[in-house]
Amino acid sequence: QSVLTQPPSVSGAPGQRVTISCTGSYSNIGTNYDVHWYQHLPGTAPKLLIYGNNRPSGVPDRFSGSKSGTSSSLAITGLQAEDEADYYCQCYDISLSGYVFGTGTKVTVL
């Protein structure tokens, strides 16, 4: 079961900006632990997109992450067709002493 809540879907036209929210609690996002974001294309391995406020090498700067209180957001600016995928947030939960993932958001490029 997912402890972090995300909207099931978001969509936008090419070039637009979309944001994906990730709502948690005091025991995960509300702690000092970073929130991480993954991009998942069907049939492939999920790929780390954002770790904390950083991007791994090779990830375009169109992707950015932020955190405030018990929520986090992923922003995609200049939306491109290749961004159409599922996106998941992830954090560590001190109450569960383990990792938690979001419910997942499907991004559709109109």
Place this chain on the structure above:
Amino acid sequence: QITLKESGPTLVKPTQTLTLTCTFSGFSLSTSGAGVGWIRQPPGKAVEWLAVIYWNDNKRYSPSLKSRLTITKDTSKNQVVLTMTNMDPVDTATYFCAHRRGATDNGGNFDPWGQGTLVTVSS
């Protein structure tokens, strides 16, 4: 370059025990901070974290599955094994192993992931 690959049965019967092996390269599980985790994704559903093992042999399990899971490591073979007992059709999923990046035996993220292996539970 870190790579991981999952191996194991593609079909198991209900009540059987599933054993999956993650074989990795590009890092050592004896290095401080290293870890390997297992995550699964049922068809059409979200990913779900299952277990992680760290360089110091500390382990963490998903509370909802803890009674059914065991994770072990063989540092000399660069392998991590996950066993899940009493398999049920609802456990049908793609199972991924992933390198855990972090400095301590908590927190961090998973990067990279293996390609995943689809396990179907059916009689």
